[in-house]
Amino acid sequence: MSQTMTNPSEAGTDSAAGVLLPRTPNREKLMQVLIPIAALLLAVLGWHLLVTINNIPRYILPGPVDVAIALFTDSASLWPALLVTVRITFMALAIALIGGVGLAILLVQSRILELALFPFAVVLQVTPMIAIAPLLLIYAPDTQTALLICAFIVAFFPILSNMAQGLKSVDHNLLNLFELYGASGWQTLIYLKIPASMPYFMAGLRIGGGLSLIAAVVAEFAAGSAGQGSGLAFRLLESQYRMNLPRLFVCLIMLCGTGIAIFGLTSLISWLTLHRWHESAIRREN
Numbered sequence: 001m002s003q004t005m006t007n008p009s010e011a012g013t014d015s016a017a018g019v020l021l022p023r024t025p026n027r028e029k030l031m032q033v034l035i036p037i038a039a040l041l042l043a044v045l046g047w048h049l050l051v052t053i054n055n056i057p058r059y060i061l062p063g064p065v066d067v068a069i070a071l072f073t074d075s076a077s078l079w080p081a082l083l084v085t086v087r088i089t090f091m092a093l094a095i096a097l098i099g100g101v102g103l104a105i106l107l108v109q110s111r112i113l114e115l116a117l118f119p120f121a122v123v124l125q126v127t128p129m130i131a132i133a134p135l136l137l138i139y140a141p142d143t144q145t146a147l148l149i150c151a152f153i154v155a156f157f158p159i160l161s162n163m164a165q166g167l168k169s170v171d172h173n174l175l176n177l178f179e180l181y182g183a184s185g186w187q188t189l190i191y192l193k194i195p196a197s198m199p200y201f202m203a204g205l206r207i208g209g210g211l212s213l214i215a216a217v218v219a220e221f222a223a224g225s226a227g228q229g230s231g232l233a234f235r236l237l238e239s240q241y242r243m244n245l246p247r248l249f250v251c252l253i254m255l256c257g258t259g260i261a262i263f264g265l266t267s268l269i270s271w272l273t274l275h276r277w278h279e280s281a282i283r284r285e286n
Contacts, residue, residue, distance in 0.1 A: 062246040067253070070246035078235055078247075082254050085216055085231035088144070089262070092151030093212045099152075100159030100208075101201070108167040108193070109185065125157035129215055133222035143223050147231070150219035155212035162204030166197025202270035209262040217255065 044064050050056070051063035058066050071078075103121075107114040133150050140146035170193050178188045220233035232251055239248035 059243055059245055062249055066246040067249045070244075071250045071253075074247050074250065078232065078250060078254065081230060081232040081235045082258065085213070085220070085233065085255075086258060088147050088151055088216045088231065089213045089258075092148055092216065093155050093209055095148075095152050096155035096159050096208055096212065097205070100156050100204070101163050104160050104163035104167060105189065107164055109189070114164075121157055121160055124153050129154055129218050130222055133219045136219075137223055146223060147216055147219045150222075151212045151215040154215035155208035158207040158211060159201070159204040162200045162207070163197060166200025167193045169200065170196045198273055202266075202273060206263060206266045206270065209266045210259055213255070213259050213262060 048064050051061055056063075062070075103117070107118060129150055132153065133146065136146040136149050137143065140149060167189075174192055174196075175188065178192055183191070216231065217233040220231050221237065232255060236248060236251035236255075239245070239251060
């Protein structure tokens with residue numbers, strides 16, 4: 001009589017019968033998608049029931065149906081405004097990536113530059129953006145440039161800080177090995193320090209992506225820009241002034257969706273970069 005051995009790491013336990021059952025990764029992935037969607041649908045249903053049962057007026061709390069209607073009726077003005085905000089966000093993030101990574105490399109390569117320049121980066125980070133925005137509106141050539149600079153300043157420091165920390169966190173034994181084989185400073189940087197700093201850089205990228213969107217919205221609040229080229233933040237304020245709460249909720253939902261999309265995109269980039277070799281992205285086998 002032959003017996004089939006089951007690897008405990010590849011099986012799950014039925015708590016009721018005490019029987020080992022094979023795991024189904026596809027089922028787990030499906031649950032990871034279905035459970036959040038079900039929770040979101042229940043939240044929307046609860047929102048609808050709250051408004052319907054209590055007969056809450058739409059100018060106090062609009063229901064999901066009112067928000068959905070506003071999404072379609074006001075799409076001609078809201079989607080272009082969202083594109084303006086998204087363009088400023090990604091432009092600021094791109095500049096922050098280039099500037100943050102480049103400055104981090106310079107700071108790590110030169111102790112004198114680090115002591116001289118890093119305090120200025122800290123000052124920019126700890127100064128409230130709502131206080132910097134009016135000043136930038138005075139000196140910037142136009143409002144869009146001021147908004148871009150505001151978003152860049154906020155996204156810049158997390159990328160700089162994480163990248164610099166990653167470049168400094170290289171295993172000292174590997175540094176000694178490179179020195180033993182006579183590698184130059186730039187060879188050590190390119191072949192050891194930069195690859196080893198990728199997990200830190202990806203963490204800074206995820207943080208900077210969200211902060212760049214927040215900074216773009218806050219800067220537009222401070223700027224109060226209006227007109228055809230205004231972003232979604234102004235449309236949100238406009239809806240508040242006109243007491244058009246369904247449209248205001250649409251603006252909030254669009255901003256939230258944009259933030260989630262940016263976080264998902266940066267997380268995907270991080271996974272594609274790290275999932276083959278770094279422990280933070282490799283799935284455990286047991």
